[in-house]
Amino acid sequence: MPTETLNWAGFLSDIEGIAFTDAPQTVKLKSRDYFWYSPILNQKLRKCWAHMVVSPKTEAEVITVAAACAKWRIPVTPRGGGTGNYGQAVPLVGGIILDMTQMTRILEIGTGFIRCETGILIADLDDAVHVSGQELLMWPSTRSQATIGGFISGGSAGIGSVRHGVLRDDGNVRSLRIVTLEETPRIITLEGPDIQKAHHAYGTNGIITELELALQPAVDWHHGIALFDEYTQAVQFGEALCREDYDIYLISVVDKGFAQFYDKLTDVFPEGKHAVFSMVGPDTIEAFTADAATHGGHVSLMMNDTEIEQAKLPPAYECSYNHTTLQALKKDRSWTYLQVAYPQPYDPAADTTMLAEYGDDLLRHHEFARERGEYQLFAIPLLKFTTAEKLYEITARYEELGCTVFDAHVYTIAEGGMKQVDPVQMAFKAEADPYGLMNPGKTSEAEAVAVLGGSGDALP
Template sequence: MLVEWKKDMEELVGEKVFLVDEKTRDKLSKDYFWYSPVLDAELKNKVADGVCKPSTEEEVAQILSFAYERRIPITTRGAGTGNYGQAVPLEGGILLDLSQLNTIIEVGEGYADVQCGVKLGRLEKELREKGQELCIYPSTYVKATAGGFFSGGSGGIGSITWGSVWDGNIIEAVIYTLEAKPRRLVVSGEELDAYIHNYGTSGIMTQLKMRTAPKTEWEQVIVQFADMENMLLFTEKLSKDPTIKKRLVSGAEPPISSYFTPLLNYYEEGSSVALLEVEEENLEEIKGLADEFQGSIVHVIDAEAYHKQMGLSDFTWNHTTLWALKYDPELTYLQCGFSNSHYLDQIQNIKNKFPREVFIHVEWMLANGEIRLGSLPIIQYKSKERLYEIIDYLESIGVSVNDPHTFLLPRDKNGYFEKILEKKKINDPLDLLNPGKLSMALK
C-alpha cells in the first residue's frame, strides 16, 4: 500500500512518470559504484522510495516543489554510468531520472544546445553528420548523458586537446533550484563552476549548451613497446607535439595490456601498448616517433570505420578498469596525477614499493593550459586498509590522488567545492538535493 506522499505524487504527475515497483527502484538507484569494493559494500543496499521520470521541465519543477513541501530528498540520475555513487540515494526519497529530457534543441557552429538526457553517442553521431564533433566525452559515451557527464564526470576522450569539463567545454546551462517555487536559472561563465561536477547537490541541470569542434577524420593506432618507460616517453612526446592532431593518447603496461582480449592478436604478450586516436594524415609522423622509442605500429583502424565498430577508446579511461574487472574481480583502481618533471621517478618508486599491487595505466590530457600525465592505475585489492596505505604512499611522493572509493564530493585546489557549497545553501535551503554527498560541510 502506498504511503500518503506517494499517492499524492502519483496523482500529481501520473503513474507513468512516478514509479514505485521494487525492480525499477532497485535498478535505477545504482550506478557503477561496484568498480570500488569499498563503495560496493557501502552502497549496494541503498534504494529510493520512488522514481520520477519527467519528460518536461514543467514536470521537473512540479516534482521539486512537491519534494520541498513534503521534505523529500531528491537524487538526480542520467544514465547511471558514474563510478562513485553520484546517483545513489543515501537517504531514500525520490530518484529523479532525467533521461526522458532528451531533445537536441539546436546545433550551431561551435556548439550544441541539448536537454540533459541526450545520450552523448547519439549527439556525436548527429554532430559528425553536420561536420562537427564533441570536444570531450567519457569512454561510456554510447550510454552516458550530457547532463550526467557534466554533473558527475571530469574528462575523457578529447581531453588531450580540449581539457576537462571545467575548461570551457560547457557554455551555458539551465539549473533548477529546490525551493517552494523552484527557480529556473540560466547560468554561464564563472557561475557554471558551482554546477559542474556537483553531483546534483547545488541545483539540477536540465539543459546545457556544449562546445563542439570541427569534425576530424580519426585513425586509431596501436603502438607496441617492449618496456613501459619507452611507451611513456613516446606518449609524452606525442602529447606535447602541437603539429599532430589527436583525440586520445592512452597507455598501459602489462598485465593491463593482457586484459584487452579483443586486441590480443595485435601485439605480443607482455608488451606495453599505446592506444591512439590521431588525424589520419599523421600516420607517418606517428611511425617515426614510434621508431625513436623502439616501438612499432601493430594495428591501424582506418578513419572510415570510426564509431562504426568497437574502437580503441573502449579500452581507455575507466573502460580500462572494466576490462580489468572482467579479468579479475579482485582488481580495482585509483585516479592519480603525476609530476610533469619527474613522473618516471614517481612511477619507478611505485613499482619498487608495490610490484604486484599497482599497475600503470595513463591518460595524457590538457589541464590548466598544460599537457599533464593523468593515470587510472589498476590496483590488486587486498583490503580497505591496504588500499589507503597505497594512497598514503602515493601522496607522500607527490602523486595527487582523487579517491574513487568515496561517494563524497571531493574538495579541490581551485575552489569549486566552495562555490558548490555556497550555491547549495541558497538553492537548496532544506538540504534535500542528494543529501550526504557533501559530508559535514553544511553543519
C-alpha cells in the same frame, strides 16, 4: 531522514500524469551506478535504494516534480546513464530517483555550439553533431552509455581532453540551465566561470535541464595501437605526441599486464608488450608511426570508426580512462583502482619506487590530458584489492612521494575528487536547494554524517 514516512500519496497527487514507477526491481536497478568498482563503496552502498523512480519528459514536468519534492520534503537524486564510479547517483536516504533519460531533445546546432536537453546519450548527441560536420570537444569513455548531463554533473575529462582540456577549462561548457528545488522552482542560467557552481556537483545543487557546449570541426579519427618493450618508451612516446601541430584526441598508456584482459585484441596487443592506445587524425598518422619507431616501438593497428566496427574490435576509447579498469574487472573482480596526479612536469621516479615496492599489487595505466592549456600526465593504475588498510597504505605511499591521490573509494565530493569543500558550490546549493533535498549526503563527510546520523556509514 527516513523516507518511508513521507507523504507519498500527496506527492503522487501533485505529479499526476508524470511517469513514475515503484516496481522494486526497476527502483533497485536505477538506484545503482558503477560504485562496485570499489570494494569499499560496494560494501557501503549496495543496499541503498530510492522509494520510486520519476521520469519527466519535459522541463515543465521537471518543475512540477521539483515543486512537489520541495513541498513534501522528498529527497531527489538525479540520474543519467548511471555510469558514475563513486556512487554519485546512489540515493543515500531514499526519496526519488529523477531519471533524466527521457529528456533527449536537441534544441539547436550552430557553428561552434550545440544546445540540448541533458538526458540525451552522448553517442546520440555526438552522432547528431557530426551531421553538421562538427564534433563534441570531449566525452567520457562511456560515450555509448552516459548522458551529457551526467558527464557535466559527475565527470571531469575524457577522450578529447588531450586536445581541448578538461570540462572545467574556459569555453568548453558554455551554459547550464538549472531548475531549483523550491516550492516555486526558479530557472537559473549559468554562463562563463559561473558554470563551476554546478559542474561536478553530483546533482546536489539543482537539476540541469539544458546545456550549451562548444563544438569543433569533425575529424576522421583513427584508432591506433603502438607497442613497446619498455613502459618508459611508451610514456616517452606519449609525451612526444603532445604537440599543438599533431591531431591527437587520445593518448592512453597501459602496462603489458593488461593484455590478458583484451581477448579481442590478442593479435594487435599481444602478451609481453606495453601499449599506447590513441585516436589520431589522418594528417598525423605518418608522424605517429615514425615517432613510435623513434621510441623503439611499432604501430600494430590503425583503423577509422567504420573499419574498427567492421573488424568487430573495441574502439581505442573503450581501452582507455576507466574502461581500462572495466576490462580488468570483467575478467577478475579482485582488481580495483586509484586516481593519481603528479607534480608536473612528470618525473617517473615516484612510479619507479611504487613499482619496486608494490609491483605485485599495481598495474600501470597513464592518461595524457591538457588543463588550462598545459599538457599533464595522470594515472589510473589497477590495484589488487586485499583490504581497505592496504589500499590506504599504498595511497599514503604515493602521497609521501609527492603525488596527489584523488580518493575513488568515497562517495562525497569534498573527500573525493575535489579534496575540499567548494564554497562556491555550497553557496549555490543554499540558493538552488534551500532544504538540502538534492542527493543528500554527497557534498562532504560532515553532511553525510548529519544526514545519515551515527558515524556517517551509508549502510541504511
